[in-house]
Amino acid sequence: MSSKKGRVSLRGIRKVFGDFEALKGIDLEIEPVEFFALLGPSGSGKSTTLRVIAGLETPDAGTMTVDGKDVTYAQPGERDVAMVFQNYALYPHMTLEANIGFPLKMDGVPKHEIPAMVREAAAKVTIDHLLHRRPGQLSGGQQQRCALARAIVRQPKLFLLDEPLSNLDAQLRLETRVELKKLQRDLDVTTIYVTHDQEEAMTLADRMAVFLDGTIAQIGTPEDVFNRPTNIAVAAFIGSPPMNLIDGHVEGKTVSVGDYHIKLAKQPGHAGKVVVGVRPSHISLSGKGLPANLYLSENLGEGMLLNFNVGDNLIKVRLPEVRRFADNESVNLAFEPGHIHLFDPESGNRIEF
Ligand SMILES: Nc1ncnc2c1ncn2[C@@H]1O[C@H](COP(=O)(O)OP(=O)(O)O)[C@@H](O)[C@H]1O
Ligand SMILES: [Mg+2]
Incomplete structure (x- = not known):
């Protein structure tokens, strides 16, 4: 469906809430198919940046392009992005099948094509045997997989994840981390991943941006950032x-x-x-x-x-x-x-x- 690209460029992105400047000029170049982490302490501006990329927040200054096209003011639906939130945001009254198929329905995919696409996405995260259940009948880990399946079912150009593992217990978080990395390799899609957990960023990301106080303090591979931190912060x-x-x-x-x-x-x-x-x-x-x-x-x-x-x-x-x-x-x-x-x-x- 998508043309397997997804180069994201942010230039001078600022976001102000009241008199608080949450983003103080964010510059980022994310390569197609890259696994890119936004790492930083709580409140440093990671989620706001991701929401700007998703089109859920409008920046107060700066521009954003995807594959060279200016999308700074484009609606979320025009961006070919899929987002996974920390709380999964599943519809409780719908079965997994309906949850996962929902974005396809919204996109106007012919009804008879949806079940096979849902099944394929569910199989990638090994919940294809649970499609008749509702979210409340699933463990936290299974709900998280459902959210992933719903995000990948459309084969988006950008896959955006905001602390997707933080509601899982430690053991499950480690297992899911490995699977997420394999899934991303398999999907070949530009992935932007917000986390405050440096081990997650180090293990998952090809490159990362370290956020501190609404600015990016360093951009590099995990090795760069670990071996050659650019400043004391x-x-x-x-x-x-x-x-x-x-x-x-x-x-x-x-x-x-x-x-x-x-x-x-x-x-x-x-x-x-x-x-x-x-x-x-x-x-x-x-x-x-x-x-x-x-x-x-x-x-x-x-x-x-x-x-x-x-x-x-x-x-x-x-x-x-x-x-x-x-x-x-x-x-x-x-x-x-x-x-x-x-x-x-x-x-x-x-x-x-
Ligand atoms: N809608 C909002 N209204 C007011 N302040 C906000 C809003 N969204 C985020 N903020 C503030 O902006 C800062 C950055 O938030 P956020 O991007 O969510 O940080 P992070 O994801 O790195 O923890 C925080 O101080 C937060 O309280
Ligand atoms: Mg956040």
Whole structure:
């Protein structure tokens, strides 16, 4: 039905609610057939952006095109988009068959063609044996699949999902995540996926935009965002727990945190005060390093999360194994030089080296 495209371009999108600016100028280029995540904390503007893409909100400034065509003010029905909401938004009085077939009926698809299309979409999410039931007779996971089937039955150009897994329990969320990824590959459709869960964004997305306070702080592949956060705000958000951010100093190739000096392979393009970023998994407890006292250890089953006091800072370290520590045990924290990030304390921006 659709021509297997779906390149989305947003330029300077602003959205104001009363005197609150929810979107402060969003620029995005989403490639055809890409799985693109909008990731950010609650209230950062992800759903508003998705609703602008769907045509459910009209922007106060900016333009949106799909495959080069301006659709900024187009009605939702003119956009060839399908959306899945967090609460599924199924019609409770209709069977699954009628729910899934509803968009086809609205599109004026001939009546006799609908059952086969419904069955095919339902089979893709393995609920084709439940078509005679109503939503209230289904588990949460099955309702979620029904919402997916209803979205894919029309083979839309854009597949939009707003936190579709957040009402499922943890186990089911992990299973459904895998299936969703397979489904999207199978469908070959541009998918824009809103989530506040970075693990979902990292595992599902080809690329992602990190939303903070109504702006996009970074756009890139999951690897880009994880390995090269563009500023302190992104660094403080990505990772679980996120990287430690510690005041330091650079002179030549040497980074110093207190009396602990680390030699870098290359000289950063910046000298003087810096913020040193290091992930909890990139710190080892060794003979030489930054003196620290254990504040609290957490046993994760697979490994440990250790919290150390270093002056006024709390530094988190992830150990791959579980071992015993004395209360308040003194250790030295050694940072892996190849895994250090540096940020300008004034601008917050990443310093390359
Ligand atoms: N219809 C609305 N009226 C007033 N404020 C809104 C409306 N929709 C969203 N907002 C506000 O805009 C901000 C961004 O909301 P939203 O895009 O839903 O965030 P997210 O999906 O990232 O959690 C929030 O502060 C929210 O309260
Ligand atoms: Mg939201």
